[in-house]
Amino acid sequence: MNVKILNRKENELKIEIENEGHTFCNVVQKALLKDKKVDLAGYSIPHPLTANPVIYLRTKNKSKPETVLRKAVAKVQKDTKSFRAAFDNALKVYKDQATL
Amino acid sequence: MKMEILERDENSLRLRIGGTNAAFMNALRRIILSEVPSMAVDDVVIIENSSTIQDEFLAHRIGLMPLKTDLDTYNLPENCICKSEFGCNLCRASLILDVEAEDHTITVYSGEFKSENPATIPVSGKIPIVKLAPEQKVRLEAYARLGKGEDHARWQPVSMCAYKFRPIVKVDSKHCDLCGACVEICPKNVLLKAGNKVEIKNSDNCTLCQDCMDICKKTPKAVEVVWDENSFIFSLESTGALSPERILSEALNILDGKLKDFLEQFAGKENEK
Numbered sequence: 001m002n003v004k005i006l007n008r009k010e011n012e013l014k015i016e017i018e019n020e021g022h023t024f025c026n027v028v029q030k031a032l033l034k035d036k037k038v039d040l041a042g043y044s045i046p047h048p049l050t051a052n053p054v055i056y057l058r059t060k061n062k063s064k065p066e067t068v069l070r071k072a073v074a075k076v077q078k079d080t081k082s083f084r085a086a087f088d089n090a091l092k093v094y095k096d097q098a099t100l
Numbered sequence: 101m102k103m104e105i106l107e108r109d110e111n112s113l114r115l116r117i118g119g120t121n122a123a124f125m126n127a128l129r130r131i132i133l134s135e136v137p138s139m140a141v142d143d144v145v146i147i148e149n150s151s152t153i154q155d156e157f158l159a160h161r162i163g164l165m166p167l168k169t170d171l172d173t174y175n176l177p178e179n180c181i182c183k184s185e186f187g188c189n190l191c192r193a194s195l196i197l198d199v200e201a202e203d204h205t206i207t208v209y210s211g212e213f214k215s216e217n218p219a220t221i222p223v224s225g226k227i228p229i230v231k232l233a234p235e236q237k238v239r240l241e242a243y244a245r246l247g248k249g250e251d252h253a254r255w256q257p258v259s260m261c262a263y264k265f266r267p268i269v270k271v272d273s274k275h276c277d278l279c280g281a282c283v284e285i286c287p288k289n290v291l292l293k294a295g296n297k298v299e300i301k302n303s304d305n306c307t308l309c310q311d312c313m314d315i316c317k318k319t320p321k322a323v324e325v326v327w328d329e330n331s332f333i334f335s336l337e338s339t340g341a342l343s344p345e346r347i348l349s350e351a352l353n354i355l356d357g358k359l360k361d362f363l364e365q366f367a368g369k370e371n372e373k
Contacts, residue, residue, distance in 0.1 A: 002365065004369070005369050005372075020358070023126075024362070029123075030121060030124075031123070077360070080352050080355050080356050083103075086102065087349075090103040
């Protein structure tokens, strides 16, 4: 992964991510859209043969887009953490039931 | 996030997950299919092949044979310390096949492979590789390495990985005239006629086809199929290369790695201005 900043304004941000795809971008985009400070968030893959998607973000009320993006990614990180915890717990419950 | 294991055995896993979203489930699914590494034969040196099958066909069949994968020992060739084109003990395992049909036709199975690492063997010894007529011979050396499903399907650790919204099937017994049409049409036998009532069993098996709703003549419909967009039934079937739990935990590691990598890179670029 290599991140390039294409355009940066007060409440707009456009970044290109090399060697990524829908896997990463979609989950980040959906996390961004849940934030009330976000006016518009989307991504596009300019060419299907190159794996370099562009994420575009526009925020409301002069919120700093960098902060909003960082928060969204941190939210997904939290999701993976709680998924892992829930999975470990489910596995434990299942094993306990199996031994009964 | 809530999670419950619905089914689990050596090679498959079915989970009910609540309190998440489709984007997250899809990221996991995509990573499992294309980025969780597993072991497969990538290079075959054919020393002798007098069978009726051509060398490249034979090599292709061997490549598609799933191998038990030891992710803790082996490195992906691109990340290996050896930096060698031919690989080293940490990124490559060799398997040898040396068979000859003596006086009658034989079928050569995957169990005939002799591996230099006893942990890297085909997941089943019963995969047919080639048939040999009397006096035909196959001698070859196959090199297995870790790879990713995005490069070729032979490195996919799963034969199936999918999710669906959690189905919610409701029957309104006040409107129902017990015609039984919905019970008959349901392909997954989710609905069951019991006495003077239509009951629901194993609603998680419902495929959301809504045939039961279409066939119900009542207005409003006596049977209703809806789904919860924040709950999922996630199923995964391993080829045997890795345990299903390991596949899921590797996928989480990879997603975590991506997010962490992004934050680091972004922080670096942000300060440049």
